[in-house]
Amino acid sequence: MSALRRWAAGQGAAVLTLLALLLLWEAAVVGLDIQRFLLPAPSDVVAEFIKDYRMIFGHAVQTVWGILAGYIAAVVFALAASMAMIRWPLVERMVMPIFVASQSVPKIAIAPLILLWIGAGAGSKILVVASIAFFPVVINTMAGFKQVDQGLMDVFRSVDATSRQTFLRLRLPYAVPYIFAGLRIATTLAVLGAIVAEWLAATDGIGYLVLSGSFNFNTARSFAAIILLAVIGMSFFGAMGAVERALSWRRPSEEATRVQA
Template sequence: MQKLLASKSAVPLLITIGFFVLWELVCVVFRVDRFILPRPTDVALSLVNNFSVILMNSLQTFYTTLAGFAVAVAVGMVLGMLVGASPAVYRGLYPIMVGLNSVPKVAIVPILVIWFGIGTVPAILTAFSIAFFPIMVNVATGLATIEPELQDVLRSLGARKWQILRKVGLPRAMPYFFASMKVAITLAFIGSVVAETVASDLGIGYLMMSASARFDVPLVFAGLVVIALMGVAMYEVFAFIERRVTFWATRSAEAAY
C-alpha cells in the first residue's frame, strides 16, 4: 500500500517537473524573449528577489480568499438546505441564484468599490460571490437525492421533516458538500485576485498589475505561480478532510488512506 501511495504521489510530481523542463527548453531553443514568456528559472529568480513583497501580498490574498470562502460555505450551506428541502423555495429562489451567478464577477467589483471603497471588503465579497454557488447547488443536490420511499418509511415511523433532514439528508449531502468545497476554494482565489486587480492596493492581483505596468513579466508569472500553489494546497487540504469524513461514501478502500 505504501508503494502504491508513493507511486501515486510521484506521478504528478514527475509530470510537473517535466512541464517546467519543457517550458525552459522551449524558451531556450526558440529564444523566446523574457518579455513575452519568461523562463521558469527567471520566474524562480524573481520569486527569490521579491520574496518579502510576494509574501506580504500573498498573505493578503490568502486572508481575503479564506474570509470570502468561509462566508460562502455558511451562506451556501443554508441556501442549499432551503433549496433542497423545499420545492417552493427551489422554484422561487433557484432562478434568482442562477441569474446572479451568471453575472461576470469583474462587472460587480466597481459596484462594490462604490459601496465599500477600495481595499479588502470588495475582494472578500467577490470571493464569496463566486464560491457560494457550487456549495449551494451540491448541498441542494445531496438533499434532493433522498429516495421518496425512504422518506415515506421514516414518516410512517413518526419522523418529522426536520428530523429526516438532520439525520438522513445532511449525512447524505456530505459527499456533495465536500466535493463542492474543493471546487469553491479554487474559485474563491479567482474572485480575490480579480477584485485585487481592479480595486485594491494590496494582494497578489495588485502585485501582478503593478508588475505588468513596469513590464516586469517574470514577477507577473511569479504571482501566477504563487496563486497556483495556494490553490493546489487548499484543494489538497479539503481533499484530505473529505477522505477522512466521507470515506463511507466511497467504494474504493484506498480512499480511507
C-alpha cells in the first residue's frame, strides 16, 4: 500500500507541475500579447483539438499504424539477427560493423533515398521506422546473450547440452530483461521514425498535420498534433513496460544495461 501511495504522490506532483506550467504559458501569451500564429495559448490548442478532433484522430490512426508495423518489423529482424550472431560468431564479425555504421548515419539523411527507392506511402514509412528502431534491440539482445553466468554455461556443458538447448533454456531466458530494455528504447525511436517519414513525403499522419499547420499559420493545430504524438509515445512506452513487468523475471529498475541510440 505504501508503494501505491508513493506512486500516487509522484503522479500528483507531476500533474501539479504540468498544470502550473500550463497556467504560466497561458498567462505569458495573454499578458505579453504574443501573436497566436507564433505561440498559441493552451486554451487555443484545446479549442482547436475540440473543433477538429475527428481529423486529428484520423491522422493519428495512420501514424500509429506505421509505428506498430515498423516496430514489429524492427523487432523481428533484430531478434533474428541477434540469434544468428550468437550462434555463429563469424556472422557477428561480418554484420555488426555494418549495423554500427548504419546507426552512425542520421536517418534524416537516408530517408530521402528510401522514399526514392520505395516511393511515398506506407512501405517507406515502415522501412524508416524499422531502420531507426532495430539497433537498440540488437545491441541489448546481444548483451543479454553474452552476459550469461559462466558457471551456468559450465553446468550445461557438463551435461552435454546441445547448442539449441543451451540457447532456449539458458541464453534466451537470461537475456529477457536485456531484450525488454532494448524494446522500450525502440518504442520512442519508432515514434521518431514515423514522424521523420511523414515529414519528408506523406499526405496523412501526425507529422504531415504538424507541417500543414505550420505552413498555414495554424500553430494551434500543430501544437494539438504534437501533444497527441507525445501521448501516443508515452502510451506505447507504458504499454511495453507493462508487458515487461508481466513477462520479465527482472524489474525494469534492475536492468544491467540501457543503450541509447
